[in-house]
Amino acid sequence: MSLLKSFLNSVRDAPEDDSPGETLPVKMDLEERMAYRREVLFDVIRISLVSHGIPGDSCRLQASRVDKRGHLFVVMIDLPGSFLNDARGSHPVLAGIGKSIGTNARSTGLIDVVGAYWRVIDAPPVEHGSDTSSGAPGSIAQALLAYGHQNISPRTYASDLAPLSAA
Numbered sequence: 001m002s003l004l005k006s007f008l009n010s011v012r013d014a015p016e017d018d019s020p021g022e023t024l025p026v027k028m029d030l031e032e033r034m035a036y037r038r039e040v041l042f043d044v045i046r047i048s049l050v051s052h053g054i055p056g057d058s059c060r061l062q063a064s065r066v067d068k069r070g071h072l073f074v075v076m077i078d079l080p081g082s083f084l085n086d087a088r089g090s091h092p093v094l095a096g097i098g099k100s101i102g103t104n105a106r107s108t109g110l111i112d113v114v115g116a117y118w119r120v121i122d123a124p125p126v127e128h129g130s131d132t133s134s135g136a137p138g139s140i141a142q143a144l145l146a147y148g149h150q151n152i153s154p155r156t157y158a159s160d161l162a163p164l165s166a167a
Contacts, residue, residue: 034070037111038063041073044108048101049077054088060121066114074115075101081122094118 028036046056060078065071069147083089098116105113 032070034065037070038065041075041105041111041113042141044103044105044111045075045077045125048097048104052088052097052100054097071110072112072114073105074117074141076117076119078119078121079119084120089120 012160042061045058045061045063049056049059062078063073064076065073079089087093093099097119101116102113
């Protein structure tokens with residue numbers, strides 16, 4: 001009789017598996033999600049700069065997170081001295097680019113930029129190839145898909161705590 005009970009218990013305790021041979025994706029831990037959001041932030045900034053005619057690698061970018069989990073950022077963008085004599089270096093244009101960076105960051109649903117600050121450095125401009133694109137991307141989400149941010153393998157970006165929503 002004990003053999004029958006052990007058999008019934010093992011059948012009852014066996015996990016039901018709908019897809020044999022497949023495993024569930026492994027979720028990222030907090031540090032990996034924070035690093036991922038920081039990477040997305042820098043890509044958002046570069047795409048926003050390129051869409052306004054500024055080569056993304058001509059500037060030095062610094063970002064400081066404002067909250068504990070790394071969803072809110074303040075950004076400092078160092079421009080080369082050549083932007084002082086350029087129309088793109090005027091205050092209204094830079095303020096518009098800062099707003100664009102904030103809007104594009106919010107559209108990802110992962111991050112938010114609460115402030116973009118600009119500083120002119122005296123370093124000589126960096127020589128670039130053809131980094132500027134002829135047209136702005138249709139949306140920041142499409143541009144990030146082109147960069148491959150939606151397909152993270154072998155880990156999946158998932159969190160029970162998601163303070164930002166794309167609402």
